[in-house]
Amino acid sequence: MKAALQRSSQNVHISRVLYLDYDSDPIPLGNAYLSALHKEKKLQVEQEVRALFLQAGRDSSTFSPGPREGVDVEIDAATLIEDVLPAPQSEPWFYRLVVAECKRFHIAELIIPSDLHGNAS
Numbered sequence: 001m002k003a004a005l006q007r008s009s010q011n012v013h014i015s016r017v018l019y020l021d022y023d024s025d026p027i028p029l030g031n032a033y034l035s036a037l038h039k040e041k042k043l044q045v046e047q048e049v050r051a052l053f054l055q056a057g058r059d060s061s062t063f064s065p066g067p068r069e070g071v072d073v074e075i076d077a078a079t080l081i082e083d084v085l086p087a088p089q090s091e092p093w094f095y096r097l098v099v100a101e102c103k104r105f106h107i108a109e110l111i112i113p114s115d116l117h118g119n120a121s
Contacts, residue, residue: 001051004080008073010053019044077105088114 005012018028018038025041028034033052053073084107086098095113102108 001049001080004076005051005073007076010071010073012051012053012073014049014051017046017048017050077107078110081107081110084111086111086114 001014005014013033015033015037019041020027020038021041027038032054036052037050039046039048051073053071084098084102086095090098099108099111102111
């Protein structure tokens with residue numbers, strides 16, 4: 001993930017998600033990233049990693065919540081994504097959409113098609 005984010009002009013923080021039992025585990029404090037880096041313990045099988053950055057205000061010393069829709073961060077998709085595995089039971093229109101988006105981001109070669117429903121590319 002670090003290599004995929006090298007093009008980014010933002011200072012991106014990469015961290016594993018902490019899985020907590022919200023009934024007994026304390027919610028970690030200490031820095032601004034921690035509030036976005038935990039989930040319920042029952043989701044631990046995900047082993048999620050997140051990439052975050054703080055958006056500063058006009059003078060770069062104050063925090064700004066940023067836009068509701070997120071912020072574009074330039075990445076190298078081919079470095080970040082190992083494989084694209086459309087679900088075998090997905091509808092043909094969805095498979096075509098996945099192929100089109102992968103072509104748009106120059107990663108069509110990463111698609112692993114399913115033979116179950118004739119979705120071969």
